[in-house]
Amino acid sequence: MKNIYFIIPDFGKSLTGGTIYDDQVIRELKKSHLSIKDIRVSPKVSSITLLRKIQLIPKHNTIILDGFLANRLKKRVINNLKILVHHPCSLEISNNQMKNIGLYFSERRAFNMADSLITVSKHMKSVLLKYLDSQKNICVAYPGIDDEYYNIKPDCTSSNILSIGNIIPRKGYHFLIKALSEVNYDWNLNIIGDHNLDINYFNHLKRIISKHKLENKIKFLGVLGKDSVIKEMKRSRIFMLLTQYEGFGMSIVESASAGLEVITSDLPVLREVLKNSNTEFVDAENSCQISDLVESKLNSKNIPQEFSEKKFRWNSTSKIIKASL
Template sequence: MTPAAFAIPGDPDRLTGGFLYERRLLSGLRVLGHDVAYLRLPSSFPDPDPADMDRAVAMLNAVQPARPLILDGLVSGAIDPAGLARVRAPVIAMVHHPLALESGLDAARRDHLHRTERANLALCRHVLVPSPHTRAILTQRYDVDPERITVARPGVDRTRLPRDPATPPLILSVGILHPRKGHDVLIAALSLLPDLDWQAVIVGNPWDSDHAADLHSVIAASPVAARIRLAGRVGADRLQRLYARAAIFALATRYEGYGIVFDEALLNGLPVVSCRTGAVPDTVPEEAGLLTPPDDPAAFAAALRALLSDQARHGRMAAAACRAGHALPGWSDTARIASAVIDRVAEAG
């Protein structure tokens, strides 16, 4: 099998969908027989200081030309294009979503990231993306030839716990504590449902500490604060128990390049309430989810109310979620798609 290299910044065990994807992809490629060298780049990406930028460029330039080099999107979207141009190995970018589409950026930062990522994508031999939506964004806004883009949808683990629904019904949200995930919108929506019986748990690594503190304050000020728990980071076993006990999966996201948590919700037979943004409409089947406009707590609350108040509808959507979950690909499928890309890039020289 073709040898390769995979460059990921910082701790690869961080609890985000993107890092989970890359851990599973690295493991899957090795299972298939690829000799994949793992490069741990500075954790400061996508905002490296000059020393970290120079160190990263040097590490990438040390990769031999015979090893196609997969670059995590935090690197491929932010590394100095002049430095990337000196890399001898053929580069495959792994773009979960373009960095310029992140929430909370000022205009200058957004423009810089767009120009940098666009220049770097022009230097890459190929691009791996998790969804057709991300492929469309790269072709329309970044001028990437669609022939150079391959969709490698995230896989799922088939193992799950038996259903054990909690009383009152548990609304589960999973996503890093970052403004893009819209947990503030979810809390505002829940505050509009004091008359219904429910409890809510928000699971997520405090990626943005200031935002995490803000969320605690928002919950404390809510009239339903006693029913909302901000659980922070939890272990895999605890998360599986929460999925098994939940009645609804809710994520009021402002943007998703894919959203692995939606697949986990479907696999566990949970109806989904989320937002019509990014790749969410492509990821959540219409019959298994209710999608609202982003940043609209009233609409989000109405969707939650519809599922909490109508058990027949909830049952139909839960059954549809189960069917969709059973049809999802496994991680071995994701690895095989990426493996074929590595081989093609190597053969092209």
């Protein structure tokens, strides 16, 4: 019997949308009686170590390699190779891949060596097509949203604002703090995410907070489990993330599904996945527009419309991936 080998980065206690996706897909595929074996490697694994692990996998088995590791792949492998791309790492700091040209060409080489690709949104499929030298099958398998999020009733009278995402520049927390510093209304911001991934950026945010004297209004809660995240959602009214780039935007869609009023960046992928939700799309750098919008929402007595469309299911995700194998 052929096996499917998932090779995925192990970020330890840090949670990313990609980590959640990989773990859920593995869990769902095992339910369908496929022989799944997962291989966890360091996010900093070397090209040589990654190749050795791949070479230990018997021939004629299928490998699904998390796209975070793709730039480490230097040689074509004999197995059926699929690369699961949440978003290219070369777009982590800019939506212009030429800003990190070495990483771009490493990923481009790897994507072209794969037999096929899997990704998480139609927009990301269009992005990946630009990396390919020739036509290749790209399967779109949206992430799922757990039922618990649809059953949340947020506090519509609260002045609490929630943001979820690791503390890295791409998530745009510097834009968020600046915009909130201009809000003339009582508010509190709780941020869930790992602040150890980029200490320089975290310290930069703390300096911005100190400059605007917001120490008593902004809390970094660190990495929280699902139950604690849901608890924070229930006591919040607004979700904000002025992200610069997303492959899907897991925490944003979860928050919209939970019924929070969402303010986020105007990105094509977010327009795609948040269609029919209670979401306001903004220019992340327009602090005046954003602060006015926050004030309006906090002043409003209207009960937000629920995002009732349950179109994102993990069993659907796994079925699509299974069909592509």
